[in-house]
Amino acid sequence: MRLSRYAVIFAVVAGSTLSAGSILAADGVIAKRQADMKAMGKEMSGIKDTLAAKGDLAKVQAHAETIRKIMVEVPALFPAGSDAGPTDALPAIWTDQAGFDSAVKRADGLADALATAAGSGETAAATAAFAALGKNGCGGCHQTYRKPQG
Amino acid sequence: MRLACAILLAALGLAWPAAGMERGELLFHLGGCQSCHSREGAPPLAGGAPLVTPLGTFHPPNITPDPATGIGNWSEDDFLRAMAEGIAPDGSPYYPSFPFASYARMTRDDLRALWAYLRNEVAPTERPSPPHELMFPFSVRTGLWAWRWLFFDPVPIEPDPARDAAWNEGAYLVRGPGHCAECHSPRTFWGFGVPDPGQELAGNPGDLITGRAPAITPDPEHGIGKWSPGDLDMFLSLGMTPEGDFVGGEMAKVVENATGPIPEQTRAAIVSFLLTPR
Numbered sequence: 538m539r540l541s542r543y544a545v546i547f548a549v550v551a552g553s554t555l556s557a558g559s560i561l562a563a564d565g566v567i568a569k570r571q572a573d574m575k576a577m578g579k580e581m582s583g584i585k586d587t588l589a590a591k592g593d594l595a596k597v598q599a600h601a602e603t604i605r606k607i608m609v610e611v612p613a614l615f616p617a618g619s620d621a622g623p624t625d626a627l628p629a630i631w632t633d634q635a636g637f638d639s640a641v642k643r644a645d646g647l648a649d650a651l652a653t654a655a656g657s658g659e660t661a662a663a664t665a666a667f668a669a670l671g672k673n674g675c676g677g678c679h680q681t682y683r684k685p686q687g
Numbered sequence: 688m689r690l691a692c693a694i695l696l697a698a699l700g701l702a703w704p705a706a707g708m709e710r711g712e713l714l715f716h717l718g719g720c721q722s723c724h725s726r727e728g729a730p731p732l733a734g735g736a737p738l739v740t741p742l743g744t745f746h747p748p749n750i751t752p753d754p755a756t757g758i759g760n761w762s763e764d765d766f767l768r769a770m771a772e773g774i775a776p777d778g779s780p781y782y783p784s785f786p787f788a789s790y791a792r793m794t795r796d797d798l799r800a801l802w803a804y805l806r807n808e809v810a811p812t813e814r815p816s817p818p819h820e821l822m823f824p825f826s827v828r829t830g831l832w833a834w835r836w837l838f839f840d841p842v843p844i845e846p847d848p849a850r851d852a853a854w855n856e857g858a859y860l861v862r863g864p865g866h867c868a869e870c871h872s873p874r875t876f877w878g879f880g881v882p883d884p885g886q887e888l889a890g891n892p893g894d895l896i897t898g899r900a901p902a903i904t905p906d907p908e909h910g911i912g913k914w915s916p917g918d919l920d921m922f923l924s925l926g927m928t929p930e931g932d933f934v935g936g937e938m939a940k941v942v943e944n945a946t947g948p949i950p951e952q953t954r955a956a957i958v959s960f961l962l963t964p965r
Binding site: 574577578579582668671675682683 | 900901917921925926927928929930932934935936938939942943
């Protein structure tokens with residue numbers, strides 16, 4: 538009898554520790570993905586500055602490749618359960634996982650296209666590819682999968 | 688840096704039709720008609736995606752010149768009354784989900800130019816508009832007369848002689864056709880009223896009806912006063928903030944349909960108005 542009460546208490550303590558642990562883990566992954574998104578934003582700013590200054594397109598290419606390196610990690614940064622916590626991620630990420638994955642792929646494809654355009658040395662082509670990546674890659678994903686900012 | 692941005696934006700301009708835009712077309716873009724009245728996968732302006740609010744669901748109607756299901760049978764006066772007074776041709780009042788309180792501040796000439804554009808440049812599409820599905824008592828249109836009596840008091844936009852032409856043009860476009868305040872000003876009476884004229888563009892923290900929108904006053908702390916004109920031009924063209932973030936949500940539609948496609952000098956006028964301390 539007493540033993541079963543101990544078991545209940547043990548189960549409650551263990552359960553709450555575990556769920557606290559998973560909340561902490563979710564907070565960690567939320568912080569990580571927010572930092573990654575900010576990092577990609579910084580790369581985009583760098584590209585804008587370089588294009589505006591008619592600077593070296595090799596830099597633009599390097600920025601685009603950095604974005605791709607970060608982008609490849611993005612799907613794993615939205616594990617099930619990480620919708621709870623200090624996040625602006627919308628539930629659509631988890632209810633429409635295939636759509637989310639393909640939006641990330643599209644953004645990666647557009648970053649790849651920007652790297653290629655910059656590699657070709659054509660400023661006009663790189664500028665157009667930059668606009669496409671921003672609007673359809675970054676913005677396209679935010680449109681569907683992130684709460685409006687404000 | 689400002690010059691450099693101008694060069695970049697000129698290069699981006701390759702992607703958009705810009706220079707020499709007719710007034711009607713400009714107002715059509717800036718009015719953002721498409722953001723609400725068009726839906727993905729359907730012809731433009733044939734009726735928008737359902738607008739879900741706590742009061743129920745609005746269905747933005749077909750505004751193509753189709754005579755049966757659009758506005759093809761309207762007269763110019765019908766259109767002027769709809770835009771400037773918020774009254775349908777059958778005499779019933781519109782819900783303020785249609786931002787006529789802002790459109791009502793436009794000049795008659797501009798409304799006529801917009802009417803000509805909608806009549807002549809938009810392809811008619813036959814698609815009936817479903818009725819709104821609102822909860823009681825908001826479903827009763829008669830109540831809108833009370834709303835109008837309490838809140839609807841459109842003030843024409845007077846030019847400010849102390850400011851230059853670009854600032855005045857920007858002020859007119861932001862306050863009238865652009866209807867920026869509908870989201871970016873706090874609304875009176877917990878959202879049931881109108882954009883508060885005393886706190887123009889000071890941001891909406893989210894009320895009972897409308898969502899959050901940031902402050903876009905020239906205040907450097909609370910608004911966008913730290914943005915350079917190039918930053919803001921970049922944002923209105925592409926949706927990119929100075930931090931390199933790209934907007935989503937309603938503002939992405941505004942950039943796509945309204946502030947992106949307009950000529951550079953028109954955007955510059957809007958920038959001048961928004962960033963000049965008032």
